[in-house]
Amino acid sequence: MFDxxxxxxxxxxxxxxxxETKGIDLSREIRHLELKLxxxxxxxxxxxxxxxxVQLARNPKRPTTLDYIHxxxxxxxxxxxxxxxxxxxxxxxxxxxxxxxxxxxxxxxRGRNTKENMKRNFGMPxxxxxxxxxRFMKQAEKFNRPxxxxxxTKGAYPGKAAEERGQSEAIARNLFEMxxxxxxxxxxxxxxxxxxxxxxxxxxxxxxxxxNSTYSxxxxxxxxxxxxxxxxxxxxxAETMKITAQDLFNLGIVDEVVGEVYGGAHxxxxxxxxxxxxxxxxxxxELLDLSTSQLIQGRATxxxxxxxxxx
Amino acid sequence: xxxxxxxxxxxxxxxxREPKIDAPQGLMTKCPSCKYMHYTKQLNENHKVCDCGYHFxxxxxxxxxxxxxxxxxxxxxxxxxxxxxxxxxxxxEKLSKDRERTGIEEAVVCGKATIDGLPLVVCVMDARFRMxxxxxxxxxxxxxxxxxxxxxxxxxxxxTASGGARMQEGMVSLMQMANTSIALKEHDEAGLLxxxxxxxxxxxxVSASFAMLGDLNVAEPGALIGFAGRxxxxxxxxxxxxxxxxxxxxxxxxxxxxxxxxxxxxxSFLKKMIGLHDGGVHHV
Ligand SMILES: [Zn+2]
Numbered sequence: 001m002f003d004x005x006x007x008x009x010x011x012x013x014x015x016x017x018x019x020e021t022k023g024i025d026l027s028r029e030i031r032h033l034e035l036k037l038x039x040x041x042x043x044x045x046x047x048x049x050x051x052x053x054v055q056l057a058r059n060p061k062r063p064t065t066l067d068y069i070h071x072x073x074x075x076x077x078x079x080x081x082x083x084x085x086x087x088x089x090x091x092x093x094x095x096x097x098x099x100x101x102x103x104x105x106x107x108x109x110r111g112r113n114t115k116e117n118m119k120r121n122f123g124m125p126x127x128x129x130x131x132x133x134x135r136f137m138k139q140a141e142k143f144n145r146p147x148x149x150x151x152x153t154k155g156a157y158p159g160k161a162a163e164e165r166g167q168s169e170a171i172a173r174n175l176f177e178m179x180x181x182x183x184x185x186x187x188x189x190x191x192x193x194x195x196x197x198x199x200x201x202x203x204x205x206x207x208x209x210x211x212n213s214t215y216s217x218x219x220x221x222x223x224x225x226x227x228x229x230x231x232x233x234x235x236x237x238a239e240t241m242k243i244t245a246q247d248l249f250n251l252g253i254v255d256e257v258v259g260e261v262y263g264g265a266h267x268x269x270x271x272x273x274x275x276x277x278x279x280x281x282x283x284x285x286e287l288l289d290l291s292t293s294q295l296i297q298g299r300a301t302x303x304x305x306x307x308x309x310x311x
Numbered sequence: 312x313x314x315x316x317x318x319x320x321x322x323x324x325x326x327x328r329e330p331k332i333d334a335p336q337g338l339m340t341k342c343p344s345c346k347y348m349h350y351t352k353q354l355n356e357n358h359k360v361c362d363c364g365y366h367f368x369x370x371x372x373x374x375x376x377x378x379x380x381x382x383x384x385x386x387x388x389x390x391x392x393x394x395x396x397x398x399x400x401x402x403x404e405k406l407s408k409d410r411e412r413t414g415i416e417e418a419v420v421c422g423k424a425t426i427d428g429l430p431l432v433v434c435v436m437d438a439r440f441r442m443x444x445x446x447x448x449x450x451x452x453x454x455x456x457x458x459x460x461x462x463x464x465x466x467x468x469x470x471t472a473s474g475g476a477r478m479q480e481g482m483v484s485l486m487q488m489a490n491t492s493i494a495l496k497e498h499d500e501a502g503l504l505x506x507x508x509x510x511x512x513x514x515x516x517v518s519a520s521f522a523m524l525g526d527l528n529v530a531e532p533g534a535l536i537g538f539a540g541r542x543x544x545x546x547x548x549x550x551x552x553x554x555x556x557x558x559x560x561x562x563x564x565x566x567x568x569x570x571x572x573x574x575x576x577x578x579s580f581l582k583k584m585i586g587l588h589d590g591g592v593h594h595v
Contacts, residue, residue, distance in 0.1 A: 156519075158539030158547050163557060164565045167538040172523040175492035180500065195476070195485060196519040196538070203489045217476045217485040217516070227478055241481045242397050251396065253482050300497070303490040304454065307447025307483050309391045 004211075008037045008259060032271055036262055050238040050247070054220060056212040057192050061266040063273075064123075065092055065107030065150040068190065071273035072280075073098060073105065081132060088129030090121045090153070091201070093136040098148070099281055101288070104140035106133045106201050107150030110191070124157035127170035130200045134174050137181060146184040146284050149201045154219070156197030171200040178203035180296050184287030186280060188258070189213040189245070190265070205299050206283040207253065209245035210276070211260040215253075216243035253306055256283070340367070358574040366531050366574055368511060370413075371420040371437035374470055378578055379424035379433065386422040390455055392447040399479040405441070413439045417448040418473070421456035423465070426578060429585045431468055432460035438472040438512065445517055446477035450487025453521060454494035457505075461497055466504035466585050471522045475515020488520035495524050504588040506581065509559065509568075510534050527569045527584060530559035 012033040019026040056062070069076045073096035081087040092109045095102065108125065111117030133149075140147045156167055178185065187204040193215030209215060218226070223241050224233035238244075248254040258279050265272040287295065340351045344365035358377060359367040369377070375384050395402050410416065418440040424433055434456050436443045453469065460467045476484040498505055507525030509518075511534040519538050522528070530536060537557035545552055555561045562568045572580050 156538065158543045160544060160548055160550075160552060160556070163537055163539065163544065166523075166565070166567050168518040168536075169523040169567060171519040171538070172488075172492065172521070175489050175520055176496050176499075176524050179489075179493035179496035196488060196516050199485060199488055200519075203492075215482060217481050218478065223478060240397070240399060241478075243481070248482055251483065253486060300493045303486055303493055304451070306486045306490070307392050307396065307451050307480075309393060 004257075004259065005037065005040050007257075008033055008040060011259070012037060029271070029274060032261065032268075036259070039262060049235075050214075050244045051220070051235040053212045053244050054214055054234075054238050056264040057214045059264060059266055060112070062191050063265050063269045064110050064112060065152055065190065066109060067269050068150060068273055068276065069094075069096070069105060069107070071270055072277050073103075076105065079136070082128045082135060084128065084131060086126070086128035086132070088121075088126050088132055089119050090123050090125040090157070091129035091133050093132060095145075098146075098284065101284070102143070102145045103284075104136050104145050104147045105150070106136055106147065107190075108153040108198075108201070110152060121157060123153045124155060125153065125197065125200070126157050126159070126162045127165045127167050130156075130170035130174050133201050134177055137174075137178065141181050141183050144183060146186070146288065147181070148280065148284070149185065149187040149204065151187055151189040151193045151198045151202050151215070152191040153194050153197050154192055155194035156200065171196050174200045175203050179299065182292045182296070184284060184290075184295060185299075186283050186287065188276065188280060189215050192216075194219065203299070203303075205287050205295060205302070206255045208256050208258055208276075208279060208283065209248065209254050210258050210265060210272075211245055212264055213245055214238075214243045215245075215248055216241055251306075342367075358577075360574050364532055366511065366533060368438055368472065370439065371415060371435040371470075374435045375420065375422075375424070375433065377574075378581070379426055380428070384422050384424040384433075386420065387452070387456055387459065389416050390448060390451040392451050393483070395479075396447060396483040397479065397481050399481075402479040405479070409440045413437065415440060417452065418443045418445070419449045419452050421452050423459075423463075426582050426585065429582060429589075430463075431466045431581075431585060432456050432463070433468050433470075435470040436472040436510075436517075438474070441477060443471075443473035443512075443517075444475060444477040444484070445473060445487050446480035446484050447487060449473075449477070450484070450490045454487075454490045457491070457494040457498050461494075461501050461503065464501070464503060466506070466588065467495075467498060468506045468508055468581060469521060469525075470508045470510055471513040471517055472510045473513060473515070473517035473522075475517055485516060488516050491521045492524060495521060499524075499526075504585065506584060508577075508581075509536050512536070514538070514540065523567075526588070528567070529570045529572050529580070530562065530568050532559060532571055532573060534559040536562050 015026050076096040078094040093106045108123045109120050110123035111120040185204040186206045187202045188208040220234040220237040221231045223237040225231045245257040249257050261268045261272050340349045342361040345363035419436045421434040505525050507528045509530035513522045513536045559571045
């Protein structure tokens, strides 16, 4: 079981130690963790319902992929296009260095306002978005760069053109190709992870989720309508469907839950980035120690284990 | 099959109503497309295809019997999976009801067989069971059947019939898209043939994973195939979709299928394709 109090205590101790031994000013981070620990102990956080987290995950002010990139990868260079006639703005992709390591970054990109959302299609990719992502994944493999993906979409776009151009095939192709990519893949769900549209860039070696993000096979409203013929039961569906970071950690689907700034990631993007960055880095570095065959075998085992009873 | 019974309904107005009154249940079957009333036995002898072209859905076992050499099918044992991973209320009761009603363990049947002597691994989904939806059982059964095919160096033919994800298994269901795709990639890298054979309906998470990953993707006439549901698309784009949208024929036109195959040709088509993919002549 993921124990947030233990987690934060450990983080806090680590920070204090780093501040002391390396003489860096981490007072802001330390104060944040102290406050957080205090609240955790008062069991304020513990009483948050899945539905509350759904609201946080959907908060229009919630940081997007480009916000995290801005804070974590100052030398990021965005690169465009699927080379077959499209550049889907619902997916961003590009290159950066991450603590000295060249990486390929791919993420869903929502807009932060109406105008941006028109351009970004609310972060809901068309097939060409997945094909663009695949182009960058294959390129990462060729140049032996780890891949970091940021998941933040309500789902792949359910449109006429999307179907005509092979939405199913585009997603399926990515799952298929990601299966044996020879480089580490770390994915982090930063907002809503919506079904196949999320998984289309989310087959990975390590799956992280921000504390108030969600990942689901269908929206709570959709689930309620299907299961109980009543979309108003969404709150109940959010619990039953087990879509929170904590629930998915308990199910063995998520490898690590990344704590959020009190009140949610949008309260302080810069601080949230500094909470996410070391976790992302640690997982990437662990994977860099593995051989290619260990990596690919481990990926297959990860997905095989989720539904099966271990022998 | 005599030509007499193959005639469309307008030639036989009386026979439509007759059987409804005194025929034992199941003796007659009405075509939902042209409303013609068939003798079930004769319909079965005609691959369960109406003269109007309508392909009746097949049970997994019916498909297998129609396709493989008699007595050649060896069913693989089902996988060991978590029965109710989310502890979803009433889910296990629903499963046992479907087991009782259909006589099958879950929504897919997998095994090894031969077609005219050619060995293959065949997986057949059965839409009667939880609408053919994919949970851990379906995902893992397919993944492990594909892995057996890889180690036996056999082609895989997979008949899809699925509404998509199994709601009651939530994210465990979604992750089966990755699980199955990974197994198929291993099979692919071993240089082996995979034919995805799409039947009515193939939608959602199944269409966006193994259904679209064949060296050949083929479909039965009229099959509904798509990622998103028609109603959701119409609500999103606020327009009516054409009648044939997301049919096998529509997908063929938009370049997403290799062929649409009438059920009468299913066996001969697969035999031919498996034969053509066996080996190749260019030896390096
Ligand atoms: Zn008919």
